[in-house]
Amino acid sequence: MSRTDDHQKSCRLTQAVQGELKREYESDLVGQLRGSGNTITRGEITIRLAEAFGFCxxxxxxxxxxxxxxxxxxxxxxxxxxxxxxxxxxxxxxxxxxxxxxxxxxxxxxxxxxxxxxxxxxxxxxxxxxxxxxxxxxxxxxxxxxxxPWVSRVWQRVNKYKQQGFTAIIHGKYKHEETVATASRAENYLIIQNLDEAEWVCSYILGSSSKKEFLRKFTLAYSHGFDPDLHLNRLGITNQTTMLKGETERIGALFQQTLLKRYGQDSLSQHFLSPGDTICDATQERQDAMIKLVAENLDLILVIGGYNSSNTGHLFDIAAGISLPSYHIDGQSCIGPGNRISHKSVGKPAEQTTEPWLPAGTLTIGITSGASTPDQVVAGVIENIFAIRAGR
Ligand code: SF4
CATH class of the missing domain: 3.40.50.11270 (Rossmann fold)
Known part of the structure; x- marks a missing residue:
């Protein structure tokens, strides 16, 4: 087969796949919403979609x-x-x-x-x-x-730390596939889930706890043979691409201040490498849009996406940070039958059911979805909400 034949076959394949993806994952309703200010009103219910949501x-x-x-x-x-x-x-x-x-x-x-x-x-x-x-x-x-490629970018950074003899501090979840893949590229690493853990490690660096306590607290989150007295002297910060950007920045700043206190300004560059920008654009856009959405005059919030999706979880953290009813659901089937919702709440690992969840009267509902949620799922959720009010 000639190269031209190959190219034509590849173009036909791509077109066929594009048609398939459109059929399987896109939605006319969400397409219309995107074209009309991300708002739709039916009867007493107005849906406000975040400016950026869904498939990245x-x-x-x-x-x-x-x-x-x-x-x-x-x-x-x-x-x-x-x-x-x-x-x-x-x-x-x-x-x-x-x-x-x-x-x-x-x-x-x-x-x-x-x-x-x-x-x-x-x-x-x-x-x-x-x-x-x-x-x-x-x-x-x-x-x-x-x-x-955003994940590969993090790997390049970890590789740089390895070459320069720095331990990678990875802001992420130690069981998440992306973090497992990132950690496998480091020589020495420590995975930090949140600011609380970062504060604990920084106190250790300044001499507050025992090595035994450290190793027990972070079991499963450090590299083989990790010695906190040896491997917390030269640190480079990086993260899982879907973490909350603000938290990664605070963790980076905390380690910088800690190493500054310990080693002084003149030798800081030999002990600390800043994270750079390794939160991906899509995660950032969705988090920014969510911060904007929750500032609107809403009655309740829905965050749609897989329960094990890190970026969806962080969108829900933003919603949960304000005093409005907010629900994390993983698809259309979570709404109904009747005025019932199956969802997750902050701090509760299991799915729970709330009934009734949709109050009477005029409502504005803010909706967003994670980077792995197809538009068809968002459309299905919206249709189910309208169906509750229509008594279907
Ligand atoms: S959220 Fe999307 S764009 Fe960002 S790192 Fe993951 S796959 Fe890549």
Whole structure:
């Protein structure tokens, strides 16, 4: 086949996949909303959508690559090393394309034993650890790597820390695939989940706690052989791309001040490397839009996205920070039947049900969705809300 034939085939594939993605994930209702100031009113209910919400560029790219892989390799077994993104509907649609997910045990062990050289393996937008990539290369399967370039950017930073002999302080969740993949690229690392943990570590640096206590408190969050008395002397900050930007900045500033106190201004550059900007644009835009939305005159707030989606969780943290009823739901089926909502609340790990949740009278409802939530899900939620009021 000539290169031109190849190119034409590839263009046809891309067009076909674009049509498929439009059908599967987009929504006319949300399209209209985007074109009319992100507001829709029916009867007594007004919906205000955040200025930026839903699928980000990196997720769009990963989902397209998965659909395209199915068309390119119609007869081959396709695997994904993890959920391609944290959205139940998207992952369900991929299962319907006969794409299998690699089994993961409770303790995070992945079973690659069924993958063979003739199979195709998709690496999700969060990326994969160095060890997983090596294993896949040894198997000799076809790898479709959809790692988001924003994630790769963090890896470059961690690599720089490694080359310069700095420990990577990673602001993230130690079980999250992206953070696992990032940590695997560091020589020495410590994963910090939030400002409280950062304060604890900074107090340790200034001599407040015992090593034993440190190692117990951060078990599972540091590199093999980590010694806090040796490895907290030269620190570079980085993060999971979907954390709250303001928190990463505060954590970075705290470590900077701590090392300044300990080593003095003249040698600070030998002990501290600042984080740079590694929160991705999409996360930032959605967080900024959420901060703007919650400042409006709303009656309640809905945040839509997978319960295990980090960026959705942080949008919900913003909503939960104000005194309005706010609900994190993972899809259309969370609304109803009747005036019922199944949702998560801050500080409560399990899903709960609230009934009735939609008060009577005129209401303005603010809605946003995480970077892995298709527009069709947002549209379904809006339709279900209108249906409650219509008594359907
Ligand atoms: S949220 Fe950001 S880092 Fe994650 S896939 Fe989207 S663009 Fe990439």
């Amino acid at each position: 560029w990196g997720v769009d790219r990963a989902v397209s690559a998965a659909h395209e892989a199915r068309r390119r390799f119609p007869d081959r077994q396709i695997w994904i090393t993890n959920e391609i993104i944290h959205n139940p509907l998207v992952n369900e649609k991929l299962r319907k394309l006969a794409i299998k997910f690699v089994d993961i045990s409770q303790d995070g062990y992945k079973d690659f034993s069924e993958i063979s050289a003739s199979h195709v393996v998709i690496v999700p937008a969060f990326g994969a650890s160095v060890q997983e990539m090596q294993l896949l290369e040894q198997i000799g399967c076809q790898i479709v790597d959809t790692t988001c």
